[in-house]
Amino acid sequence: MIETPYLLFLGDAPDALAAKVAQGIKDWRPHNAVGQFRMEGCKADMRLPDMTLEEARAAGARTLVIGVANRGGVISAAWKKVLVQALEEGFDLASGLHNLLRDEPDLVAVAQATGRQLHDVRVPSVQYPIANGVKRSGKRCLAVGTDCSVGKMYTALCMDREMKARGLKSSFRATGQTGILITGDGVPLDAVIADFMAGSVEWLTPDNDADHWDMIEGQGSLFHVSYSGVTMALIHGGQPDALVVCHEPTREHMRGLPGYRLPTLEQVRDMALALAKVANPACQVIGYAINTQHMSEDEAQAYLADVEARLGLPATDPYRYGADKLVDALAAI
């Protein structure tokens, strides 16, 4: 568990896209971000107060989160200076970088000397159990996709926000690095040892109130041959009561697999549901979340109307139009 609130470290981000993690935190957990720390040449701006480390500590920040991708895969000397100083001033550090904080001897030494934590969310910090398949109390919704990176995390976050806005009980359950940094907790599922994948998802979504929903971030796709095993573990470990099928209609082939076409929504619906029923016979597909970012307003509306007519269930772009329809469908279960 990463202590909140955060100071968002934007470093010398070459553009706004490099600060995607910081943007995610700002968009989804604004109360977790007291300010931003920018170095000379930083081209990203979260429109948060620029703060020194001292100012951020005074404002209550507990953890410096690296909200930016590093260049060249290494933590630069310029960054290092700030990170060391942050530890000395009482911050924990959290990072989703490939270059692990724990692999930097100077950071480890300072963290030990100051009693601070280094959180590398890319690697598991928990010894997960093997899944036992025992039915858990509470309800769970899992986002499954036609492909990787079609909006599964945003769908779960949008639904979680809408649930909370209605005063309903909901927890976003992160299964990837960005999601973990956004919410401060979760399972870096793609880095878990094979035998413990489903168990880590059970651990992430434990017994809960009967009217509580876990909104589980999906990963990969049953139709993506590189990562389908991870998706499978989510479907069986998550025991979902509800599935939302996510899709990006302009994608020409599976991400990273030029030889593979995307499956249809019908294929994903049928395959995911049949497999989900192994762990939870009551599971239902409740709707479709379409990522329309590359479509005009007219195209998006026409596409959504077509999906609803064809498949007989609510379809929306929850980021563009809100998650009302999907949350309505959950409430009907």
Added chain:
Amino acid sequence: MIETPYLLFLGDAPDALAAKVAQGIKDWRPHNAVGQFRMEGCKADMRLPDMTLEEARAAGARTLVIGVANRGGVISAAWKKVLVQALEEGFDLASGLHNLLRDEPDLVAVAQATGRQLHDVRVPSVQYPIANGVKRSGKRCLAVGTDCSVGKMYTALCMDREMKARGLKSSFRATGQTGILITGDGVPLDAVIADFMAGSVEWLTPDNDADHWDMIEGQGSLFHVSYSGVTMALIHGGQPDALVVCHEPTREHMRGLPGYRLPTLEQVRDMALALAKVANPACQVIGYAINTQHMSEDEAQAYLADVEARLGLPATDPYRYGADKLVDALAAI
């Protein structure tokens, strides 16, 4: 790659069952076992020549394979003495024990001093790639199961043996500890990091002659919620041309999951085939391998006849009756 042939270390095995790994090597790769090494009180016997370390070296043995499960999960002092001596006499060591050889400082020190290898087949020794899904040359057959431990490894081994007996090109591809020790190579799939599972299976079953078959050892089951992700990675990483569905008819519930009934052969056939076609649209289910060890001759024959009549494909117990029918079916592809 573990150097062959082996001396099989049976230690102080309390019974025959404890020497299951040694039995597997003896049954499936008898030419790899020059002899056995037994300590006082050993209750297992592979009916191989009892040899001292010196005699085994003289007979050509290169690796001492721990063919027995250790008591209490630790490598005892009595074992340690033999293992150290073996390293000193020029043997590599290979083990599938939970207690890793590499975690024993004295073994590590002697291995370094003598230039010998310690093979812990329970943990990966290779940095596997992420699967790329590119079609590979050669053919592949994967054993899939209704449950864990229903005979998937034995089915692949039986088919490999029958292929070789007919002079056909075949390689058994091990994906678990016992299989790796039997054949000297493979991927310990349940210990691979999630993102690299399918890639490790691609690595294990590379391009080959057009008429060469990989007989891939299956793991878990699509219907076993603890391990289905591993099965999924085998189906997509393996790109099988042929699937054999394996089943043990007397099993009352899924292994380790008292609340879960076994799927039908039809369910496994349909689900595995639909998923396999994502990676290889030409994939076919070619037959059924039934583990009849708990059935009388009459029961077994009746069951197999029923499966063939119901499902319209060859069914046999390849360990009891040979793999002819299954290999005939492969040849027809």
